[in-house]
Amino acid sequence: QRENSVGTLFDYNIIGIDPGSGIMKSTALALQDYKLEGWNLIEGSSAAMTAALDKAIRKEEPIVITGWTPHWMFNKYDLKYLEDPLKAYGDAEEIHTVARLGLAEDQPSAYEFLKRFHWTSDEMGEIMTSIQSGETPNKAAAQWAEAHKDHVDEWIKGIPTVAGQSLTLSYVAWDSEIASSHLLQYILEQKLGYKVTALQVEAGPMWTGVANGDVDFTAAAWLPLTHADYWDKYSSQLEDLGPNMTGVKTGLVVPAYVDIESIEDLNK
Numbered sequence: 001q002r003e004n005s006v007g008t009l010f011d012y013n014i015i016g017i018d019p020g021s022g023i024m025k026s027t028a029l030a031l032q033d034y035k036l037e038g039w040n041l042i043e044g045s046s047a048a049m050t051a052a053l054d055k056a057i058r059k060e061e062p063i064v065i066t067g068w069t070p071h072w073m074f075n076k077y078d079l080k081y082l083e084d085p086l087k088a089y090g091d092a093e094e095i096h097t098v099a100r101l102g103l104a105e106d107q108p109s110a111y112e113f114l115k116r117f118h119w120t121s122d123e124m125g126e127i128m129t130s131i132q133s134g135e136t137p138n139k140a141a142a143q144w145a146e147a148h149k150d151h152v153d154e155w156i157k158g159i160p161t162v163a164g165q166s167l168t169l170s171y172v173a174w175d176s177e178i179a180s181s182h183l184l185q186y187i188l189e190q191k192l193g194y195k196v197t198a199l200q201v202e203a204g205p206m207w208t209g210v211a212n213g214d215v216d217f218t219a220a221a222w223l224p225l226t227h228a229d230y231w232d233k234y235s236s237q238l239e240d241l242g243p244n245m246t247g248v249k250t251g252l253v254v255p256a257y258v259d260i261e262s263i264e265d266l267n268k
């Protein structure tokens with residue numbers, strides 16, 4: 001580690017999230033691609049990462065985190081993505097809904113709704129912001145669904161309701177997926193009559209649960225790059241229902257007061 005290098009500003013630490021997440025794999029590859037010697041990618045969680053970000057910003061200290069859009073932190077803080085000339089984080093990503101094989105036959109109402117489910121990062125942001133302001137995820141989702149009745153009605157129009165059949169979804173406690181999973185649970189239960197179990201797990205089990213049929217679906221599949229490893233491994237054992245959100249993004253993020261613009265600058 002070199003004295004007076006940019007790395008010393010950050011103690012050569014990149015504050016990451018849960019180790020199984022795709023962004024941590026992309027960042028490990030970025031460290032290699034950009035030849036960032038001596039840097040540490042700190043494992044933790046989405047919540048620990050945003051707590052470290054908040055603490056650094058309060059003291060106006062340098063910090064670099066694994067970040068993604070949509071995320072409420074871009075509304076709360078003045079942040080910027082570091083340019084990624086080597087495309088370690090790919091281009092525009094999408095969040096897909098993937099379902100276990102056989103869901104269409106077993107639960108046609110849920111399947112049809114999930115195929116129609118598609119929304120924007122701004123719409124998701126309303127739920128994330130409400131949760132950040134102290135509302136519970138269940139209530140924030142319910143309030144969103146009632147405030148956007150026309151949009152929800154499009155998703156469920158003409159779909160037969162059911163009488164309490166069970167469904168299981170899986171998600172990881174990323175702020176974006178906490179929002180989407182609670183909204184899907186609310187609509188499936190209150191509008192279509194299902195009894196939904198929402199399993200909060202790590203990224204690996206989120207995918208394996210759907211692939212082995214224990215879980216009916218997840219709406220937290222980041223493709224084509226972020227979850228490429230999971231997709232390559234399990235795509236033949238599950239059904240991709242397509243994107244529920246497009247134009248999402250992952251990368252390295254710093255507060256605007258940090259005077260560097262590119263991942264390459266971390267090597268100076």
Ligand SMILES: C[SH](C)CC(=O)O
Nearest residue numbers: 021022023068174222
């Ligand atoms: C943190 S992103 C929501 C998804 C991922 O990195 O696996």
